[in-house]
Amino acid sequence: MESSAAASRGSPSPPVRDQAGRRRVWTLVHATCLLLALSAFAEEAQQVAVHLEIRDELTGSDLEVSIRRNASVGTKGIDFMDEVVDMESRRYPGVGVFVTSLCGVEAPKGAFWALSIDSERATKGISDLTINEPIRILWDLVEVDSEERPGGELVTES
Numbered sequence: 001m002e003s004s005a006a007a008s009r010g011s012p013s014p015p016v017r018d019q020a021g022r023r024r025v026w027t028l029v030h031a032t033c034l035l036l037a038l039s040a041f042a043e044e045a046q047q048v049a050v051h052l053e054i055r056d057e058l059t060g061s062d063l064e065v066s067i068r069r070n071a072s073v074g075t076k077g078i079d080f081m082d083e084v085v086d087m088e089s090r091r092y093p094g095v096g097v098f099v100t101s102l103c104g105v106e107a108p109k110g111a112f113w114a115l116s117i118d119s120e121r122a123t124k125g126i127s128d129l130t131i132n133e134p135i136r137i138l139w140d141l142v143e144v145d146s147e148e149r150p151g152g153e154l155v156t157e158s
Contacts, residue, residue, distance in 0.1 A: 046073045049134040052084060054102050056141040061105050063141075077129030077137065097127035102139055114142045 047070040056063035071080050078097055081087050088101035099113045100106060107113050115122040116138040117129070126137075 048073055050131060051136045054139045056105050058111055058141045063103055063105050065103060071131050073132050075131045077126040081126060096125040107141060111141055111143050114140050
């Protein structure tokens with residue numbers, strides 16, 4: 001009878017078993033918050049620095065872009081580019097993506113957007129690049145000459 005009277009008065013203290021249940025719930029809530037905080041920290045740790053530069057010293061557009069961003073480890077180079085700058089490209093089966101325009105500057109006839117990775121002419125295209133460590137991506141608008149073809153492949157004369 002006494003407990004029903006306490007319930008009708010607003011029940012000043014819950015039964016002991018409810019307090020133990022509440023402690024378990026709070027323990028679970030705190031553990032969940034801790035796990036979320038640790039996973040956010042782990043995601044932050046999986047970011048790498050990317051320095052993207054785009055230069056056009058060929059057409060007179062005065063285009064010079066320098067962007068520093070973090071990217072998640074495993075990000076595809078083409079996805080990073082799509083996210084960061086205005087880019088137009090063509091996809092060729094068996095070859096990959098060929099960039100035709102960056103930041104509104106289209107490569108004129110006889111020129112192409114040349115890709116360099118960490119100060120070295122790229123041996124693969126941006127669609128084959130996976131960002132796994134800090135990286136410097138450089139695009140230069142250059143003329144096609146007898147020494148080089150788009151994509152950084154050397155021309156060999158027979």
